[in-house]
Amino acid sequence: xxxxxxxxxxxxxxxxxxxxxxxxxxxxxxxxxxxxxxSSGSGKSTLMYLIGLLEHPTSGKIFLDxxxxxxxxxxxxxxxxxKTVGFVFQSFNLINKYTVFENVLLPTKYARExxxxxxxxxxxxxxxxxxxxxxxxxxxxxxxxxxxxxVAIVRALMMKPKIIMADEPTGNLDSKTGDEIxxxxxxxxxxxxxxxxxxxxxxxxxxxxxxxxxxxxxKIVKKYL
Amino acid sequence: xxxxxxxxxxxxxxxADFKRSKIRTFLTSLGIMIGVxxxxxxxxxxxxxxxxxxxxxxxxxxxxxxIFPGNISxxxxxxxxxxxxxxxxxxxxxxEKDYTNLTRIQEADYVVPLFMKSSVIESEGERKLGxxxxxxxxxxxxxxxEILEGEFFTKGDVLGRAKKAVLGESLATNLYEAPQDAVGxxxxxxxxxxxxxxxxxxxxxxxxxxAAVVPYRTTFGTLNPDETFFTIxxxxxxxxxxxxxxxxxxxxxxxxxETDDFTVTxxxxxxxxxxxxxxxxxxVLIAIGSISLLVGGIGIMNIxxxxxxxxTKEVGIRRAxxxxxxxxxxxxxxEAVLLSVFGGLLGLILASFIVLGVRQxxxxxxxxxxxxxxxxxxxxxxxxxxxxxxxRAAKLPPIEAIRYE
Numbered sequence: 001x002x003x004x005x006x007x008x009x010x011x012x013x014x015x016x017x018x019x020x021x022x023x024x025x026x027x028x029x030x031x032x033x034x035x036x037x038x039s040s041g042s043g044k045s046t047l048m049y050l051i052g053l054l055e056h057p058t059s060g061k062i063f064l065d066x067x068x069x070x071x072x073x074x075x076x077x078x079x080x081x082x083k084t085v086g087f088v089f090q091s092f093n094l095i096n097k098y099t100v101f102e103n104v105l106l107p108t109k110y111a112r113e114x115x116x117x118x119x120x121x122x123x124x125x126x127x128x129x130x131x132x133x134x135x136x137x138x139x140x141x142x143x144x145x146x147x148x149x150x151v152a153i154v155r156a157l158m159m160k161p162k163i164i165m166a167d168e169p170t171g172n173l174d175s176k177t178g179d180e181i182x183x184x185x186x187x188x189x190x191x192x193x194x195x196x197x198x199x200x201x202x203x204x205x206x207x208x209x210x211x212x213x214x215x216x217x218x219k220i221v222k223k224y225l
Numbered sequence: 226x227x228x229x230x231x232x233x234x235x236x237x238x239x240x241a242d243f244k245r246s247k248i249r250t251f252l253t254s255l256g257i258m259i260g261v262x263x264x265x266x267x268x269x270x271x272x273x274x275x276x277x278x279x280x281x282x283x284x285x286x287x288x289x290x291x292i293f294p295g296n297i298s299x300x301x302x303x304x305x306x307x308x309x310x311x312x313x314x315x316x317x318x319x320x321e322k323d324y325t326n327l328t329r330i331q332e333a334d335y336v337v338p339l340f341m342k343s344s345v346i347e348s349e350g351e352r353k354l355g356x357x358x359x360x361x362x363x364x365x366x367x368x369x370x371e372i373l374e375g376e377f378f379t380k381g382d383v384l385g386r387a388k389k390a391v392l393g394e395s396l397a398t399n400l401y402e403a404p405q406d407a408v409g410x411x412x413x414x415x416x417x418x419x420x421x422x423x424x425x426x427x428x429x430x431x432x433x434x435x436a437a438v439v440p441y442r443t444t445f446g447t448l449n450p451d452e453t454f455f456t457i458x459x460x461x462x463x464x465x466x467x468x469x470x471x472x473x474x475x476x477x478x479x480x481x482x483e484t485d486d487f488t489v490t491x492x493x494x495x496x497x498x499x500x501x502x503x504x505x506x507x508x509v510l511i512a513i514g515s516i517s518l519l520v521g522g523i524g525i526m527n528i529x530x531x532x533x534x535x536x537t538k539e540v541g542i543r544r545a546x547x548x549x550x551x552x553x554x555x556x557x558x559x560e561a562v563l564l565s566v567f568g569g570l571l572g573l574i575l576a577s578f579i580v581l582g583v584r585q586x587x588x589x590x591x592x593x594x595x596x597x598x599x600x601x602x603x604x605x606x607x608x609x610x611x612x613x614x615x616x617r618a619a620k621l622p623p624i625e626a627i628r629y630e
Binding site: 078081 | 551
């Protein structure tokens with residue numbers, strides 16, 4: 001489903017080129033539950049954003065369902081992100097001035113095609129499923145971290161994506177709540193067939209996934225040290 | 226189901242943001258409001274004044290030639306508008322001899338001298354500010370005055386220096402409540418007394434409506450010690466005679482005065498000169514008013530840049546869920562334009578109220594053009610000053626934006 005071929009991404013800090021990730025060759029199959037494990041600064045987030053089509057690679061190619069997406073325009077990439085990828089972040093990244101309901105609605109505002117579902121019904125169904133329907137009119141800063149992360153998951157699921165990318169989803173949560181979130185991600189993969197890519201620096205978290213990738217100094221390594 | 230980002234969605238999103246920061250929204254719009262207010266007011270006052278003057282000249286009869294001191298002629302010797310002030314400041318002092326000479330022009334059917342000064346007019350204990358006009362019996366015809374009560378004075382009254390006066394309706398109303406009561410009463414101007422013979426109908430011309438018209442010869446003495454006239458009017462029945470009369474009048478006056486000392490012009494010429502002057506004056510006024518619009522626009526730009534920085538994370542989140550650069554651009558641009566149009570509307574409403582208030586003593590008017598211009602200009606300012614901050618927001622790299630705290 002997703003294939004990275006010799007992918008490099010570098011930044012310029014002033015005049016010096018910093019390679020965030022390089023020579024990445026990776027294939028993620030449909031309906032996989034995969035963990036990307038790396039310490040902070042290892043380049044694991046950059047890798048996730050590349051897979052999530054938020055960034056163009058400096059070199060190399062990225063294929064999505066067999067199509068080269070590494071040279072697509074901003075508007076084409078945005079369309080794919082909107083339809084195919086859902087993001088879940090460490091700091092939840094909800095828009096604080098919008099209610100839970102409005103936050104969850106956000107991806108549908110950027111849909112490029114007529115949706116095959118009723119937006120309000122879907123919001124209701126998902127919020128009920130994750131037990132936060134009674135929080136729909138709350139602003140994000142008035143609900144708990146676990147609840148916020150569930151809202152973020154609902155937002156990621158709104159457009160029926162094939163891929164969920166979770167960047168340290170448990171990083172801001174206590175272990176019990178974090179566990180619940182991991183259970184949800186697991187069930188998304190198991191029960192709904194969504195490809196889940198989990199990025200983390202915690203071995204125990206990565207251990208919940210079915211396949212682990214280790215990344216160090218911008219490269220995929222065989223063993224996590 | 227909806228397709229992404231209808232205009233309604235943009236509008237709603239912007240309004241939601243404004244609601245959250247009402248004071249900032251209001252203050253930002255205030256700049257544009259003041260700008261639009263000043264431009265619309267200046268247009269309203271300028272156009273009002275221009276229309277008022279034009280109307281005054283039009284209320285004089287047709288086929289009218291006007292002679293006054295100074296030179297405003299724009300065709301001769303390139304003096305143009307530069308000499309306009311001279312018309313009020315200096316030049317020839319016409320006297321009865323000029324008047325008599327001008328009456329010899331055969332083609333001129335009326336020749337009317339006019340002396341005018343603002344005066345306090347007293348009667349029965351009332352003291353009102355009005356105008357004293359010294360003129361001849363033909364002035365009533367040439368100025369298109371209609372009698373309301375009583376009668377006008379005659380040629381005999383002029384020659385006999387009769388102490389008689391005909392009042393404008395407004396002046397008569399001010400002095401006696403009912404203008405009909407004026408006839409037969411006595412008015413006093415300085416140390417002179419006049420018997421009121423008649424009252425003429427209102428014309429909508431402030432000076433004329435508040436005047437006491439008396440035989441010009443009667444003013445000679447204390448009221449008009451120099452025995453001069455401010456203006457001499459010549460009227461023809463036949464439009465074709467206008468040019469001939471003008472030429473002959475110039476010929477006559479040149480025997481006593483220099484070219485620059487007087488102007489012989491006709492109503493339409495004078496009107497176009499006035500229009501010319503007011504177009505320039507209005508242009509300058511609008512340019513000055515536009516400076517405040519510019520300042521308002523810069524205010525919007527400033528706030529929009531601050532907003533973009535403040536909402537960097539929001540931009541990142543929107544990009545992650547599928548917003549294109551264009552979507553972000555439209556969002557911020559819509560906000561800038563709405564802020565600006567909101568200010569423009571406020572300014573327009575305020576200007577309308579001020580014009581309504583001012584109208585009682587100044588002929589100001591708001592026209593559709595001013596309304597359209599102010600709305601167009603304010604949305605234009607929103608776009609112009611909003612596009613740079615909006616572009617910055619759109620060009621934010623999504624990853625950096627989303628990590629921004």
